Amino acid sequence: EVQLVESGGGLVQPGGSLRLSCAASGFILSDHYMDWVRQASGKGLEWVGRIRNKANSYTTTYAASVKDRFTISRDDSKNSLYLQMHSLKTEDTAVYYCVRVDLHSSSWYYWGQGTLVTVSS
């Protein structure tokens, strides 16, 4: 059974840093592109960024709103995905989901349950 479990969320002050983790199980992580998506309370969904698989050199792309502040990485040997967040702003407050990209359809079927990041003084 495919599972994605995020952790690392919490309360952080503006300008601070936080690192989220996503533990993957039930599939071969190294085969897949992985994304982060966030959702502020009562708001819509916003794509944060993507890390491609080993075959595509683990390249990353980011939304303009987080570029140069957030970094996505992965450790396939530990079945883990990470989102390092720096220079956090109040508008980064959201539930953060990790998402697996399907190899065949590129669709996003598997989502974690999310971890809440609150940026506030």
Added chain:
Amino acid sequence: DIVMTQSPDSLAVSLGERATINCKSSQSILYSSNSKNYLAWYQQKPGQPPKLLIYWASTRESGVPDRFSGSGSGTDFTLTISSLQAEDVAVYYCHQYYNGPFTFGPGTKVDIK
């Protein structure tokens, strides 16, 4: 960036009646090499992550009831719930995964009339 719009913002439908949600992309999301539209529909209930209903604009995900159907191509798409059930109360999002940055529509809230 590809902008996704949805209409209506919300709708209330009687149990057993049809619900229709429209989605428009600011540019075509039809990939010419495979003739697939990179458009998905999600259902989200409070406190839960989104659930994939439809991908490639019209392919129903395994396990999704057949009252859910997707149609459209290019820039105009529709999600239809043919006979609304109580458990279908949720917010529905369209999503383009054709080109980064990947973007979502603002969502349509579906309620029971």
